[in-house]
Amino acid sequence: MPSRDEIFEKVKAALVDALGVDDDEVSPGATMVGDLGAESIDFLDIVFRLEKAFGIKIPRGELFPEDVLSSSEYVTNGKVNAAGIAALKARMPFADLTKFEANPSVQNFANTLTVEDMVRYVQGKLAA
Amino acid sequence: MRWFWIDRFDEFVRGKRATAVKNVSLAEEHMHDHFPGVALMPNSLVVEGMAQTAGLLVADAIEFNRRVVLAKVAGAEFHFDAVPGDTLRFEATILDLKPTGSLCKVTSRVGDRLQGEAELFFAHLEPGEGVPKLFEPEELLQWLDQMHIYDIGRDEAGRPLARPDW
Numbered sequence: 407m408p409s410r411d412e413i414f415e416k417v418k419a420a421l422v423d424a425l426g427v428d429d430d431e432v433s434p435g436a437t438m439v440g441d442l443g444a445e446s447i448d449f450l451d452i453v454f455r456l457e458k459a460f461g462i463k464i465p466r467g468e469l470f471p472e473d474v475l476s477s478s479e480y481v482t483n484g485k486v487n488a489a490g491i492a493a494l495k496a497r498m499p500f501a502d503l504t505k506f507e508a509n510p511s512v513q514n515f516a517n518t519l520t521v522e523d524m525v526r527y528v529q530g531k532l533a534a
Numbered sequence: 535m536r537w538f539w540i541d542r543f544d545e546f547v548r549g550k551r552a553t554a555v556k557n558v559s560l561a562e563e564h565m566h567d568h569f570p571g572v573a574l575m576p577n578s579l580v581v582e583g584m585a586q587t588a589g590l591l592v593a594d595a596i597e598f599n600r601r602v603v604l605a606k607v608a609g610a611e612f613h614f615d616a617v618p619g620d621t622l623r624f625e626a627t628i629l630d631l632k633p634t635g636s637l638c639k640v641t642s643r644v645g646d647r648l649q650g651e652a653e654l655f656f657a658h659l660e661p662g663e664g665v666p667k668l669f670e671p672e673e674l675l676q677w678l679d680q681m682h683i684y685d686i687g688r689d690e691a692g693r694p695l696a697r698p699d700w
Binding site: 454 | 606
């Protein structure tokens with residue numbers, strides 16, 4: 407099992423390649439969408455690169471829950487409802503959703519996922 | 535009208551790699567204004583030729599059962615401009631192929647000189663995922679024939695590719 411720092415370095419390399427950002431922009435606290443400019447198609451690219459870098463399988467929707475965020479069951483008036491928050495927490499135990507819960511508008515989700523969340527996600531996959 | 539930026543395939547190994555050529559000609563209308571007296575092929579169109587080479591390679595690999603769309607140019611670098619009289623050779627290699635997407639590396643050469651290189655990311659979309667039907671089957675088959683894919687195409691074991699019966 408690689409150390410947290412080793413995982414971070416590989417995640418960083420994947421994000422630099424996928425998003426065309428500089429090394430020093432990829433800090434643990436940087437948000438994927440707000441700070442690094444990731445768009446939905448980039449998440450597909452990132453999934454490819456992480457799978458290759460770590461030899462893991464990432465099922466669709468596990469890293470970026472676009473299906474939850476676009477579901478009428480989980481979204482009411484542009485905000486993720488209680489059932490949606492529960493679904494996100496179940497789906498994404500690696501992500502810290504505390505801030506998002508305070509203002510769970512779908513648009514706001516863009517500024518929720520961070521680089522550290524990606525690292526935690528990979529750690530969880532490798533430990534499984 | 536269709537948007538053709540390759541003239542034919544010279545090599546096509548199913549699921550692996552393909553080489554296509556594009557003859558750059560002053561007869562192409564955009565050359566007349568781009569730029570007057572200094573005609574050159576815009577590299578954005580070189581990327582389109584690269585994407586057609588790699589896109590058909592990928593679409594064949596997934597048996598044309600999803601819509602292959604250029605989703606992202608993950609990186610592209612060009613070393614000189616292609617001009618009328620040049621023959622571009624696009625060499626595409628599949629780096630990664632999954633049901634939902636693929637990543638390809640493509641180079642563009644004029645003779646032995648590396649003109650450009652790019653990493654292209656394709657999304658493979660199913661009907662209902664926001665992309666209209668791109669081709670009628672017979673129209674697609676006509677294009678594949680025009681590209682000589684079933685004349686020169688081989689599978690990994692070197693066997694000729696069967697032409698689909700659409």
